[in-house]
Amino acid sequence: MKQGISLFSFTDSTDVRWMFEHAKKAGYDGVEPVMSENGYLNPSTPEKHILAMRRMAEDMGLEIPSVGVWSLWENNLVSDSPAIREKAFGIVEKQIEAAHLLGADTILVVPGYVGCSFASKPEKIRYDVAYARSQEALAKLAPQAAAAKVAIGIENVWNRFLLSPLETARFLDEIGSPWVGMYLDVGNVVYLGYPEQWVELLAKHIKKLHMSDYRFDQAGIGAFVDLFAGDVDFPAVAKAIAAIGYDDYITLEMLPNYKQFPEVSLYADKYAMDKIAQMVREAR
Secondary structure, three states, X not given: OOEEEEHHHOOOOOOHHHHHHHHHHHOOOEEEOEEOOOOOOOOOOOXXXXXXXXXXXXXXXXXXXXXXXXXXXXXXXXXXXXXXXHHHHHHHHHHHHHHXXXXXXXXXXXXXXXXXXXXXXXXXXXXXXXXXXXXXXXXXXXXXXXXXXXXXXXXXXXXXXXXXXXXXXXXXXXXXXXXXXXXXXXXXXXOOOOHHXXXXXXXXXXXXXXXXXXXXXXXXXXXXXXXXXXXXXXXHHHHHHHHHOOOXXXXXXXXXXXXXXXXXXXXXXXXXXXXHHHHHHXXX
């Protein structure tokens, strides 16, 4: 089982080479670039720059297994505005293109939100409308994903939408494409339920896994903490990962960013990532 680090653990103005170098030095196998509005990877990034990023990673002995996203919070895939929906759709198309150029096999997609407290201009969308619009968009994107051999992994996020593993499984089953699945974040789940149950119940749909942790005795985004410092039951998660036979990347995502020396998060959590991988191996 390989280990990655999401570059969401840094601000989007951080130097790419610097991030890659620390990821390699800390012992990670891969890195997950994140598409944002104006960062090092955005919808307008030229192909030559994307290919240069791939070469940089390869030269350092790093893989790029997946591509994350931030800009879909500001551009809701299920917005009441047709113009915003169209822009969001285009962002996912650009993610697919970038992932293909980078050699990644998965993109992380926010499937839309019913409500959101941290977008700059949040909307409130009817749940049933969001459900239908999200499925429609993802079904239209599936052929592009298939052509590029890049899977779309919808992430369970704080979007007041797809609030249970059974509903999420049904949502994906109804789309019915092997190129649209789940990018499961175990830390995002814990305030709603039990991550190990999500792993088991979404087994056939899981494309990639994010490792993060969350504390109940804190609040909001600041309640995301270093691995093993929160309330995710990682031994149970490891057993569930082993039980479903998952052997792809586990990728660390740290949020919020460290205010000082952000690279410390890579090193501080590498022991925990090694421990999770060890628990999975021992549970097989």
